Amino acid sequence: MQSTSQPILKDLVLIGGGHSHVAVIKSFGMKPMPGVRLTIISRDVHTPYSGMLPGYVAGHYQFDEVHIDLRPLAQFAGARLYHDEALRIDKKNKTVICKSRPAVPYDVLSINIGSTPQIGNISGAAEFAVAVKPISQFVDRWKRFLDRLAAQTSPCKICVVGAGAAGVELILSIQFRLKKMFEELGRNSVELSYHLVSKSEQIMPSFPSAVADRFDTILHERGVIVHRGVEATEACDGKLILSNGDHLDADETFFVTAASAAPWLIESGFDVDENGFVKVNDTLEILSHPNIFAAGDAA
Numbered sequence: 001m002q003s004t005s006q007p008i009l010k011d012l013v014l015i016g017g018g019h020s021h022v023a024v025i026k027s028f029g030m031k032p033m034p035g036v037r038l039t040i041i042s043r044d045v046h047t048p049y050s051g052m053l054p055g056y057v058a059g060h061y062q063f064d065e066v067h068i069d070l071r072p073l074a075q076f077a078g079a080r081l082y083h084d085e086a087l088r089i090d091k092k093n094k095t096v097i098c099k100s101r102p103a104v105p106y107d108v109l110s111i112n113i114g115s116t117p118q119i120g121n122i123s124g125a126a127e128f129a130v131a132v133k134p135i136s137q138f139v140d141r142w143k144r145f146l147d148r149l150a151a152q153t154s155p156c157k158i159c160v161v162g163a164g165a166a167g168v169e170l171i172l173s174i175q176f177r178l179k180k181m182f183e184e185l186g187r188n189s190v191e192l193s194y195h196l197v198s199k200s201e202q203i204m205p206s207f208p209s210a211v212a213d214r215f216d217t218i219l220h221e222r223g224v225i226v227h228r229g230v231e232a233t234e235a236c237d238g239k240l241i242l243s244n245g246d247h248l249d250a251d252e253t254f255f256v257t258a259a260s261a262a263p264w265l266i267e268s269g270f271d272v273d274e275n276g277f278v279k280v281n282d283t284l285e286i287l288s289h290p291n292i293f294a295a296g297d298a299a
């Protein structure tokens, strides 16, 4: 907590411990602003660095290496850290409405809450599959999957839905980890098969075709079956149903589909783009709401 005799003149509130806010908190600790009280509201105390998630899945990194513990960082900055989830902004009263604690007042607010893959429109996905974000949920499910697989003696089919860079990286990381695990268990990794579902004919459609071709070759060499030009329409126990009518056997399904914004950004009355992401100016201030900023995937 800030140890200063200076009265609190302004409340600066950060929602989310995303990459941008981590840098802000660190800078604030290095150069505090007299009279400004910093408050962080974050759903996760251990904020993940998603660029390292495939390395975590592959077994190259441990949990602590791919997460930033916000507690010591907040302490360094003399900030209040509320482990809670923001539900919406009450702009009239200038407060953040939270899931578990009383509303948090702000003078200046910043939102850096990331995004999640779109799975809401896929029947059964929330129950029978897991999205790669929120990462804390994914990490729990991944650990349970590893335990289950170690005990399972029958062949196992792994599906990844979404063939952008993250989906391709994830399926190759999963394969790397499971191959090693099976070697250590003295089992044959032929029991494992991998399916990648790509909405577009070409994987990694936002990359130059030379890059996509290279990864196509790698996936082919490693025996990953790519289902092209199809979408997942339904997940159920042990199956993934595709838009072309195919029913894939799926012991575990991971969704790494296009990012979607938190619905509460619209519900809070912010001006958003067609995908629900907040519109900001060059200084990351929300166009429709001065004194409220948004950064990272949310903007």
Ligand SMILES: Cc1cc2nc3c(=O)[nH]c(=O)nc-3n(C[C@H](O)[C@H](O)[C@H](O)COP(=O)(O)OP(=O)(O)OC[C@H]3O[C@@H](n4cnc5c(N)ncnc54)[C@H](O)[C@@H]3O)c2cc1C
Pocket: 015, 016, 017, 018, 019, 020, 041, 042, 043, 044, 045, 046, 047, 048, 050, 051, 052, 053, 054, 084, 085, 086, 087, 112, 113, 114, 115, 132, 133, 166, 167, 169, 170, 256, 262, 295, 296, 297, 298
């Ligand atoms: C497998 C994978 C690999 C990737 N690799 C790369 C890469 O190499 N390079 C790259 O540029 N991008 C990569 N990305 C994309 C990258 O994940 C995002 O662009 C990045 O994480 C966005 O950062 P952010 O700061 O917006 O949010 P995040 O890093 O997602 O942080 C969001 C924070 O907000 C908190 N939060 C969320 N909702 C709330 C709420 N309602 N209230 C309070 N707190 C909340 C969360 O707990 C978290 O602390 C990858 C994505 C995936 C899935």
